[in-house]
Amino acid sequence: xxxxxxxxxxxxxxxxxxxxxxxxxxxxxxxxxxxxxxxxxxxxxxxxxxxxxxxxxxxxxxxxxxxxxxxxxxxxxxxxxxxxxxxxxxxxxxxxxxxxxxxxxxxxxxxxxxxxxxxxxxxxxxxxxxxxxxxxxxxxxxxxxxxxxxxxxxxxxxxxxxxxxxxxxxxxxxxxxxxxxxxxxxxxxxxxxxxxxxxxxxxxxxxxxxxxxxxxxxxxxxxxxxxxxxxxxxxxxxxxxxxxxxxxxxxxxxxxxxxxxxxxxxxxxxxxxxxxxxxxxxxxxxxxx
Numbered sequence: 445x446x447x448x449x450x451x452x453x454x455x456x457x458x459x460x461x462x463x464x465x466x467x468x469x470x471x472x473x474x475x476x477x478x479x480x481x482x483x484x485x486x487x488x489x490x491x492x493x494x495x496x497x498x499x500x501x502x503x504x505x506x507x508x509x510x511x512x513x514x515x516x517x518x519x520x521x522x523x524x525x526x527x528x529x530x531x532x533x534x535x536x537x538x539x540x541x542x543x544x545x546x547x548x549x550x551x552x553x554x555x556x557x558x559x560x561x562x563x564x565x566x567x568x569x570x571x572x573x574x575x576x577x578x579x580x581x582x583x584x585x586x587x588x589x590x591x592x593x594x595x596x597x598x599x600x601x602x603x604x605x606x607x608x609x610x611x612x613x614x615x616x617x618x619x620x621x622x623x624x625x626x627x628x629x630x631x632x633x634x635x636x637x638x639x640x641x642x643x644x645x646x647x648x649x650x651x652x653x654x655x656x657x658x659x660x661x662x663x664x665x666x667x668x669x670x671x672x673x674x675x676x677x678x679x680x681x682x683x684x685x686x687x688x689x690x691x692x693x694x695x696x697x698x699x700x701x702x703x704x705x706x707x708x709x710x711x712x713x714x715x716x717x718x719x720x721x722x723x724x725x726x727x728x729x730x731x732x733x
Contacts, residue, residue, distance in 0.1 A: 452483040453536040453639050456555070458523070460490020461542025462502040463628045467562060468539070470632025471639070472511060481640030485533050488526065489517040490543075498544060499686050500621070521545025530554045537639055540594060541628070549596050557642055559594040562631055564624045566606060567592060568654035571599035576620050578657045580682035585611050589627045591635060593646050600654075602646025604638075607631050618685025662688040667701060673724040677704045680728075692719055692728050703729035 476482045489504030508515030538559045565575045566588035593601035607627050638644040680690045689700035707725040712718045715731035
């Protein structure tokens with residue numbers, strides 16, 4: 445086919461995360477891919493040496509091998525060193541999902557129709573990092589997975605779609621993480637038709653409504669006496685699952701906490717740490733019940 449409009453849409457996939465794997469599974473399960481309107485000339489994964497610093501890391505090579513697609517791993521989060529190869533491939537879209545670095549402006553300008561990402565908040569609210577823990581810590585009762593065009597700024601591009609998610613009052617990072625992963629499959633499946641037709645469009649975000657959530661470090665999980673009981677409970681639930689646990693320090697030793705109970709009796713049961721917070725006395729469960 446000599447006419448670019450007649451050939452399949454070329455989509456390069458980039459991920460080092462289970463969210464990206466689920467999204468790519470969705471794309472490759474969709475009619476647009478099965479009927480040949482989308483082709484994937486290359487999948488780029490994150491080098492396994494960086495897995496320790498990536499919550500939710502997942503190798504992409506097994507999926508690429510199942511699809512029979514060329515694949516390599518990289519340590520270059522900006523993808524700048526691969527710009528020449530991407531130009532040779534002439535992709536219509538580059539999907540970058542579950543990637544912790546901002547792609548360089550050079551790479552953003554390569555695909556004919558744009559680079560696409562996904563972020564588990566209702567953009568423009570919740571731009572930035574650690575969206576799942578922050579969603580629980582902030583006590584939100586609903587959120588969304590936003591599909592959007594990548595720009596030089598973090599999570600600032602036009603929104604293509606929002607997939608709504610409720611947040612249960614007893615939600616944990618693990619339960620929300622798993623549901624967000626499942627939603628990535630749906631998002632990829634539904635996005636595929638637009639990719640195949642080269643018709644993906646987005647609505648600009650309203651900067652006046654934007655909020656930015658900051659990076660969270662393991663030290664931010666410390667349970668301190670100034671927190672209320674509800675805040676302690678939310679912090680513990682927000683760091684269950686794939687994240688470093690919330691912890692309390694006693695006798696100079698940090699104790700990872702997996703649950704919170706109102707204190708009863710004169711002394712805590714085994715595996716509990718008695719802790720006085722701003723408005724209650726709690727027993728912190730430091731071992732699996």
